Amino acid sequence: MEEERIVIAGFGGQGIMFLGKLLCHAGMLDGRHITYLPSYGVEVRGGTACCNVIISSEEIASPVITSPTTAIIMNTPSMIRYEPEIVKRGLLIVNSSIVDRHPKRKDIGVVMLPATTIADRMGNTRVANMVALGGFLSKSQIVKTETVLAAVGEVLPPYRQHLAELNRRAILEGKAAADAQGPDAIWSKITRGFGLG
Amino acid sequence: MAKVTIDSRRCKGCELCVEACPHGVIVMSTALNDRGVHFAQPARLEECTGCGLCAVMCPDVIIEVEK
Amino acid sequence: MTTVFKRPESLKDTETHYCSGCGHGIVHRLIAEVVDELGIRERVVGIAPVGCAVLAYEYFNFDVSEAAHGRAPAVATGMKRARPDLIVFAYQGDGDLAAIGMAEIIHAANRGEHITVFFVNNAVYGMTGGQMAPTTMLGQKTETTPRGRNALGEGAPIRVAELLAQFDGVKFVERCTVSKPRNVLKARAAVKTALSLQIEGKGFGFVEILSPCPTYWGLQPRVAMRMIEERMEEIFPLGRIKEPAAEG
Amino acid sequence: MxxxxxxxxxxxxxxxxxxxxxxxxxxxxxxxxxxxxxxxxxxxxxxxxxxxxxxxxxxxxxxxxxxxxxxxxxxxxxxxxxxxxxxxxxxxxxxxxxxxxxxxxxxxxxxxxxxxxxxxxxxxxxxxxxxxxxxxxxxxxxxxxxxxxxxxxxxxxxxxxxxxxxxxxxxxxxxxxxxxxxxxxxxxxxxxxxxxxxxxxxxxxxxxxxxxxxxxxxxxxxxxxxxxxxxxxxxxARHEAVDAADAEILLVAYGSPARTCRSVVRKYRERGYRIGLFRPVTAWPFPSAALAECAKGASAVLVVEMSAGQLVEDVRLTLGPAANVLLLGKPGGEVIQAGELEAEIDRIIGLHKMKRR
The missing domain is CATH 3.40.50.970 (Thiamin diphosphate (ThDP)-binding fold, Pyr/PP domains)
Incomplete structure (x- = not known):
């Protein structure tokens, strides 16, 4: 079974939910089973945003993630919260422009990606989420990058269509930056696929 | 002359029609109906102008007026 | 000979359960007469309240539903929204409308629902045996105000018509009474204005009718009618509180 | 489509x-x-x-x-x-x-x-x-x-x-x-x-x-x-049964806990344990006859629900006092996690000395 259980977390306004929905949409287009569960209510009002995305080759049990295979972390509080929960040999994508500390875990793969800096350089801070997504696509094969790029236009609401191209470029920038972190990183040696364990 | 018909069986004896009549046409009976009340009855029909005010006040809609 | 007065078609030829001299019978008849006059008997739907008029669906000769206590304006909202072609009215007493159902009437009025509400105010709870109503007058003795209603702790009577008239969604408000023939005819005119307003699709219409409760006022029906004029009208002044807007 | x-x-x-x-x-x-x-x-x-x-x-x-x-x-x-x-x-x-x-x-x-x-x-x-x-x-x-x-x-x-x-x-x-x-x-x-x-x-x-x-x-x-x-x-009355026919442990759950149960059933089946799931699709009418049939051969019936135990009463009513009906209930707006469910199943397996087949 191939399955990614992805926690995406950061501040409200960082495009956390959009990242999750885009990933799901791509998963659906690739013929995967997917579930998406946003945090809601009180938690949202606390200023943090988080969503759980599961993409699997098989039917998905609970959409609630307790042991993520991947965490995409866009701020420091989320790093503190989710780093310990990642499964062994799991993947941690960190927006190193904002997160001011290094992960402690040695048993997971880590990509430190200056997503906000890259996004700024591209002229729009708000595509940092897409840069981080590119980082994930560099290390996971659960969805095809082409599918994600194709899904951008479908997930963006009509009034944001003019940003589709920028989003696609940011994904590719992020992917390239993560690719450059070298094929020796531990995740490339790991057959990812964590089952239910 | 006008004609007032009162369904005395259904009369609850509230006397609002008696009060309403400007000409004292309607009086209460001494007899009781099946409900055990003294019912309203037209007594001096020759005085009736057919104004219908008795019927206007009747909560039980048992008065018909013709003229 | 021509008929001056006979039972309207919209009122079933049946005895009511109302007490002798109760105003509900008159109000029912007025509504039925106007429904006949406007020719809407086949597209009107009434809502009976919880209270003395709970059995109104047994008396009107057109479609009538019950509503839970106080919820008639919500039920009317659902009906009218689902079937705008129907003419929908709610018939409510003072407990139903002004106590337990205050939220529903306020919000239906404020939304300007295209419905008509007939509010029969007799300042007492009849069905449950003569307890205080939100419209009970100060000093009025009831089962639950044995020393007379006291503003301190029991509040003063609520003037619902004035309360509702302030909402923009409310297009017509009149307070009338059935205390004597002239007033009954005025009440009939108000009922007609309110239902016509709905037929024309102009919004929420409200008619409050001061009505006697001889039984729980402990008065002869004739005296009860005088009591409306002598006591109730002081607190609940008669008249048109909100005129329907002119055409256009 | x-x-x-x-x-x-x-x-x-x-x-x-x-x-x-x-x-x-x-x-x-x-x-x-x-x-x-x-x-x-x-x-x-x-x-x-x-x-x-x-x-x-x-x-x-x-x-x-x-x-x-x-x-x-x-x-x-x-x-x-x-x-x-x-x-x-x-x-x-x-x-x-x-x-x-x-x-x-x-x-x-x-x-x-x-x-x-x-x-x-x-x-x-x-x-x-x-x-x-x-x-x-x-x-x-x-x-x-x-x-x-x-x-x-x-x-x-x-x-x-x-x-x-x-x-x-x-x-x-x-x-x-x-x-x-x-x-x-x-x-x-x-x-x-x-x-x-x-x-x-x-x-x-x-x-x-x-x-x-x-x-x-x-x-x-x-x-x-x-x-x-x-x-x-x-x-x-509607229900869904997953691997229930020969189940020694029958899980009973509806709604989202039933999803967790389904995946756990799959996992234990792969390991050789006879475990199944009965999912009431209508809670009223409760699918009693179907549950009774599915539970016939079970040594333990484990009801899994996000409450202190409500569905479990219908299950007990259906299967009678003699049945071994257990509860994994979690009230308080909390999700039942696969790990908790597996721990309970392992405990039941141990208790009944159930064998892989």
């Missing part, structure tokens, strides 16, 4: 109501079902329908009553505390024998509780909930697609039996996004609504009432209702 859309449960149920021909939504915001009110406020005007944000849940359910009594398909949605407020109206709807669809996206209770997912309204849903002897048909979908299918089914069942139908989902199902297909359902063969208050043109007036004062009249009315409920029990 209809296109697949990504929708959360709350949005999907809204669109399914539209597909079912419902043009009346009345509701009051409450987490975790606010997506419905937002969605419907936009969608209803698009399809020529009515949306009213009511002043309370009391008003909402009575607006549903009003729309239903004039013959329209109407829906309201809420979450636990709001559903409690609706109980009066649901009792009236049941008594007046009106069709209506009500969705409860359950949250943690009692009281204001929290907004976490819960299944603690099972008693309320399956026992009537309001005053008087009545029942609501209760559907318990376990996926976003099933939510859609159940909404469409609910409108048909409501019309067929002139009865309120409650869809019981938890906060997780309301919030989670899955791909769904929403196709307009084929027209069902449903009885004409000749009882509706549509204006008495060409017929005697209709009345809708539940105050029934005549001697024995209410008794008769209740007997008739009970006959209807027996007919519903005979025809509409």
């Amino acid at each position: 209809a296109e697949k859309h990504l929708m959360c449960g709350n949005e999907a149920l809204s669109e399914a109501a539209v597909a079912a021909g419902c043009r009346c939504y009345f509701g009051y915001p409450i987490t975790p079902q606010n997506e419905v009110t937002a969605y419907m406020s936009r969608r209803m005007p698009e399809v020529g329908g009515q949306f009213v944000q009511s002043e309370s849940e009391l008003a909402a359910i009575n607006m549903v009553f009003g729309a239903a009594v004039v013959g329209a398909r109407a829906i309201t949605t809420s979450s636990s505390p709001g559903i409690s407020l609706m109980q009066e109206g649901i009792s009236y709807i049941a008594a007046n024998e009106l069709p209506a669809v009500i969705v409860n996206v359950m949250r943690g209770g009692p009281g204001l509780g929290n907004i976490g997912p819960s299944q603690a309204d099972y008693f309320q849903a399956t026992r009537g909930g309001g005053h008087g002897d009545y029942r609501t048909i209760v559907l318990t979908p376990a996926s976003v697609q099933e939510i859609v299918d159940h909404v469409i089914l609910a409108f048909d069942l409501a019309d067929r039996y002139r009865n309120p139908v409650l869809i019981l989902i938890d906060g997780v199902l309301g919030q989670m996004v899955e791909p769904v297909e929403i196709a307009p359902p084929p027209a069902a063969d449903l009885p004409a609504k000749d009882w509706a208050l549509t204006g008495c043109k060409g017929r005697p007036p209709n009345k809708s009432r539940s105050l029934i004062l005549g001697e024995n009249e209410l008794l008769e009315m209740n007997r008739r209702l009970q006959e209807k409920y027996r007919a519903i029990e005979a025809a509409e």
Whole structure:
């Protein structure tokens, strides 16, 4: 079974939910089973945003993630919260422009990606989420990058269509930056696929 | 002359029609109906102008007026 | 000979359960007469309240539903929204409308629902045996105000018509009474204005009718009618509180 | 075939109501079902329908009553505390024998509780909930697609039996996004609504009432209702059984915990343990006969629910005092995790010295 259980977390306004929905949409287009569960209510009002995305080759049990295979972390509080929960040999994508500390875990793969800096350089801070997504696509094969790029236009609401191209470029920038972190990183040696364990 | 018909069986004896009549046409009976009340009855029909005010006040809609 | 007065078609030829001299019978008849006059008997739907008029669906000769206590304006909202072609009215007493159902009437009025509400105010709870109503007058003795209603702790009577008239969604408000023939005819005119307003699709219409409760006022029906004029009208002044807007 | 859309449960149920021909939504915001009110406020005007944000849940359910009594398909949605407020109206709807669809996206209770997912309204849903002897048909979908299918089914069942139908989902199902297909359902063969208050043109007036004062009249009315409920029990009990036929341990769960159970069953089957899942799809009528059949060979029946133990009572009622019915219940708006369930299963395996086969 191939399955990614992805926690995406950061501040409200960082495009956390959009990242999750885009990933799901791509998963659906690739013929995967997917579930998406946003945090809601009180938690949202606390200023943090988080969503759980599961993409699997098989039917998905609970959409609630307790042991993520991947965490995409866009701020420091989320790093503190989710780093310990990642499964062994799991993947941690960190927006190193904002997160001011290094992960402690040695048993997971880590990509430190200056997503906000890259996004700024591209002229729009708000595509940092897409840069981080590119980082994930560099290390996971659960969805095809082409599918994600194709899904951008479908997930963006009509009034944001003019940003589709920028989003696609940011994904590719992020992917390239993560690719450059070298094929020796531990995740490339790991057959990812964590089952239910 | 006008004609007032009162369904005395259904009369609850509230006397609002008696009060309403400007000409004292309607009086209460001494007899009781099946409900055990003294019912309203037209007594001096020759005085009736057919104004219908008795019927206007009747909560039980048992008065018909013709003229 | 021509008929001056006979039972309207919209009122079933049946005895009511109302007490002798109760105003509900008159109000029912007025509504039925106007429904006949406007020719809407086949597209009107009434809502009976919880209270003395709970059995109104047994008396009107057109479609009538019950509503839970106080919820008639919500039920009317659902009906009218689902079937705008129907003419929908709610018939409510003072407990139903002004106590337990205050939220529903306020919000239906404020939304300007295209419905008509007939509010029969007799300042007492009849069905449950003569307890205080939100419209009970100060000093009025009831089962639950044995020393007379006291503003301190029991509040003063609520003037619902004035309360509702302030909402923009409310297009017509009149307070009338059935205390004597002239007033009954005025009440009939108000009922007609309110239902016509709905037929024309102009919004929420409200008619409050001061009505006697001889039984729980402990008065002869004739005296009860005088009591409306002598006591109730002081607190609940008669008249048109909100005129329907002119055409256009 | 209809296109697949990504929708959360709350949005999907809204669109399914539209597909079912419902043009009346009345509701009051409450987490975790606010997506419905937002969605419907936009969608209803698009399809020529009515949306009213009511002043309370009391008003909402009575607006549903009003729309239903004039013959329209109407829906309201809420979450636990709001559903409690609706109980009066649901009792009236049941008594007046009106069709209506009500969705409860359950949250943690009692009281204001929290907004976490819960299944603690099972008693309320399956026992009537309001005053008087009545029942609501209760559907318990376990996926976003099933939510859609159940909404469409609910409108048909409501019309067929002139009865309120409650869809019981938890906060997780309301919030989670899955791909769904929403196709307009084929027209069902449903009885004409000749009882509706549509204006008495060409017929005697209709009345809708539940105050029934005549001697024995209410008794008769209740007997008739009970006959209807027996007919519903005979025809509409639904369930799903997964690997239940030879199960030594039978899990019983509905809604989102049933999803966790299903994956755990798969895992233990792969390891060689005879374990199965029984999922009531209707909580009322409860699929008793099917459960009794599935549980025949089980040494242990483990009920898994996000409450302190409510479904478990129906299971015990079905299987009798001799059956070994256990409970993994978690109240308080908390999800039951696979790990907790596996620990309990391991304990049962140890206790009964069950063997891999």
